[in-house]
Structure formats: C-alpha cells, structure tokens
Amino acid sequence: MAPKLKVFTWSDGFHAFTVAASSRPKALDAWGSKQDLFATGLASQLSDGPDYEAALASPGDVITRGLAIDVGKIGKARPKKAVGVSETKRAKIETLQAALAELDETHQSALADLDARQAALETERRRVETDHERSRTALAAELKKARA
Known part of the structure; x- marks a missing residue:
C-alpha cells in the first residue's frame, strides 16, 4: 500500500514552495534543503488552498507561488x-x-x-x-x- 501523501510548504519571503510527499524528510529532500525547515518553523503542513490542490495534482514535484515576485502565479519549480x-x-x-x-x-x-x-x-x-x-x-x- 502506498503511503498517504501530506502537503508541506515553506517560503523564502518571495515564493511559497509546496510539495506533496509521504513524510517531512521526503519534502525536505524534494526542496533540496540540507537543514530541517520544520524545526526552525519555516516549513509546515498544509491542509487546503490552491497550493494544496496543485501539489496533490503532481506528487513529488515542488510547486511555487509568487509572494513578492510573480505574485499569485502558481507553477512547477525548476529542479535545482x-x-x-x-x-x-x-x-x-x-x-x-x-x-x-x-x-x-x-x-x-x-x-x-x-x-x-x-x-x-x-x-x-x-x-x-x-x-x-x-x-x-x-x-x-x-x-x-x-x-x-
């Protein structure tokens, strides 16, 4: 049985980065983060919204939404x-x-x-x-x- 997906998000102040993953470590891996963004309070779990829906539509892909740049634009992030x-x-x-x-x-x-x-x-x-x-x-x- 495949693990249930959860949706996680974090922001750098300019963009919101959202991913549907089975666990926090997998979300951190998808974001390419070496530090635990959840421990610092920068990342959290989402339960609804347009970012939530976009992430569930493409599990494992990082979804970006502009906050200060390209405000409101939602799309897949380029792989780092x-x-x-x-x-x-x-x-x-x-x-x-x-x-x-x-x-x-x-x-x-x-x-x-x-x-x-x-x-x-x-x-x-x-x-x-x-x-x-x-x-x-x-x-x-x-x-x-x-x-x-």
Missing part, C-alpha cells in the same frame, strides 16, 4: 542542480539510487515468498500433528484391548 556535483557523480548517484530501490523490491519479494512458505509449513505441521494424534489414539485403544 546540486552545486559542485559533476554529471558523472550525479549519474553515479542516480544509478546507486536505482540499485537501492531494486534491492529493496527484491528484499520485499523474498520476504513475501518466505511468509508464504512458512504458512504452508505451518499447515503441513498441523496436518502431521492431527494424523499423529489420530493414529496414536487408535493404537492406544488397541493396546488397551490387548491387555484386557
């Missing part, structure tokens, strides 16, 4: 390029992120397979226990008869 990160390093980061996502998906699949196998083993164990009890009861009755 990390300062000092070469294209080679950026490509390596993207490759590693994709590999990490694939690893997590493989892990989840393996866990689901193990859960299914464990459920099958538990069913088999109950069957063996029932068969054993039934056979033991019958043999105990025959033994009692033979002793009498």
Whole structure:
C-alpha cells in the first residue's frame, strides 16, 4: 500500500514552495534543503488552498507561488542542480539510487515468498500433528484391548 501523501510548504519571503510527499524528510529532500525547515518553523503542513490542490495534482514535484515576485502565479519549480556535483557523480548517484530501490523490491519479494512458505509449513505441521494424534489414539485403544 502506498503511503498517504501530506502537503508541506515553506517560503523564502518571495515564493511559497509546496510539495506533496509521504513524510517531512521526503519534502525536505524534494526542496533540496540540507537543514530541517520544520524545526526552525519555516516549513509546515498544509491542509487546503490552491497550493494544496496543485501539489496533490503532481506528487513529488515542488510547486511555487509568487509572494513578492510573480505574485499569485502558481507553477512547477525548476529542479535545482546540486552545486559542485559533476554529471558523472550525479549519474553515479542516480544509478546507486536505482540499485537501492531494486534491492529493496527484491528484499520485499523474498520476504513475501518466505511468509508464504512458512504458512504452508505451518499447515503441513498441523496436518502431521492431527494424523499423529489420530493414529496414536487408535493404537492406544488397541493396546488397551490387548491387555484386557
């Protein structure tokens, strides 16, 4: 099940930046922020308004609205390029992120397979226990008869 999206916003005084994300860290990552804007009180969670609707329409994309520049204009923010990160390093980061996502998906699949196998083993164990009890009861009755 996909995590429920929340809408977060912060402002630099000139623009409001809004994003729909599943958590505060993911919102900070989308904004490219290295500091916790929520801890400083600059960022908060939104519950309605035009920025809220625009962010939910494009989850993960940063939506900007002009406050002092381009007042009222709402649109997608241009992706910020990390300062000092070469294209080679950026490509390596993207490759590693994709590999990490694939690893997590493989892990989840393996866990689901193990859960299914464990459920099958538990069913088999109950069957063996029932068969054993039934056979033991019958043999105990025959033994009692033979002793009498």
